[in-house]
Amino acid sequence: MSVNDVAAYPDDGPSVPPGTEATASAPVELDPNDPDLKLPDGATLAEPKVLDIKQVVEEQSGDERREDTNTEVTFALQAEVLFGKDSAKLSAQAKSRIGTIAEEIKKQNATKIRVFGFTDNLGSSAHGDVLSRKRANAVHTVLGQELNDPGVTYEVRGYGEQYPIADNSTEAGRKKNRRVEISFPRTES
Numbered sequence: 380m381s382v383n384d385v386a387a388y389p390d391d392g393p394s395v396p397p398g399t400e401a402t403a404s405a406p407v408e409l410d411p412n413d414p415d416l417k418l419p420d421g422a423t424l425a426e427p428k429v430l431d432i433k434q435v436v437e438e439q440s441g442d443e444r445r446e447d448t449n450t451e452v453t454f455a456l457q458a459e460v461l462f463g464k465d466s467a468k469l470s471a472q473a474k475s476r477i478g479t480i481a482e483e484i485k486k487q488n489a490t491k492i493r494v495f496g497f498t499d500n501l502g503s504s505a506h507g508d509v510l511s512r513k514r515a516n517a518v519h520t521v522l523g524q525e526l527n528d529p530g531v532t533y534e535v536r537g538y539g540e541q542y543p544i545a546d547n548s549t550e551a552g553r554k555k556n557r558r559v560e561i562s563f564p565r566t567e568s
Contacts, residue, residue: 441555443476452487452565454480455544458498458514458557467513474521480561481525489563493534494519497560499553500540512537518559 409416418424429449437444444455461473469477484492496511496518512535519535545552 441551447565450565451562452483452489453560453562454483455558455560456518457554458559459554461518461559462514465510467510467517469517469521473518477518477521477561478525481522484522484526484531484561484563487563487566489566490528490531491534492522492531492561492563494522494536495560495562496537497542497556497558498539499556500543500547501553504539507539508537510537511539514559518561522561 431449434447435444442457442460446453446455456473456476460476461469463470494515496513496515498507498511500507515535515537519533523531523533540547540556543552543556544558545555547553547556
């Protein structure tokens with residue numbers, strides 16, 4: 380019987396790489412009195428630092444997304460919620476959503492607000508740039524009316540198809556990319 384005639388049978392045990400099997404004992408003994416585990420005399424630990432934590436909440440419909448980090452709040456509103464197709468004219472529903480965001484801005488006492496418009500990659504890039512800027516301007520106008528605060532400064536831009544947040548090869552992705560983002564700094568809490 381040659382080597383090639385040997386029947387192969389499946390192994391019933393778990394397939395873990397050799398040397399990685401679970402053991403009941405700790406892999407390394409630690410000496411709690413080892414001087415290398417202690418701070419040298421006179422040394423202190425650095426101040427504790429909270430890393431930037433991002434929390435993202437998206438409505439089930441995907442119409443609105445809120446991102447919170449330690450330093451900033453960003454609202455992303457889908458264009459379909461705010462505007463008609465290929466339009467920069469805000470709907471009544473859009474104005475109430477923007478009003479809700481204005482309340483959050485007041486709560487955070489934010490004085491620097493960014494309003495950025497984005498489109499999908501359908502149509503010409505130049506058209507997307509213009510449309511996204513017009514939409515950002517429309518949202519900025521309503522925010523300005525809602526906040527009515529001369530101490531607030533705005534940065535308003537249209538980025539067109541730059542910076543997609545989803546896949547432009549599907550309609551669901553393009554829908555997410557057609558958006559206006561409103562972002563502002565968080566107050567220290």
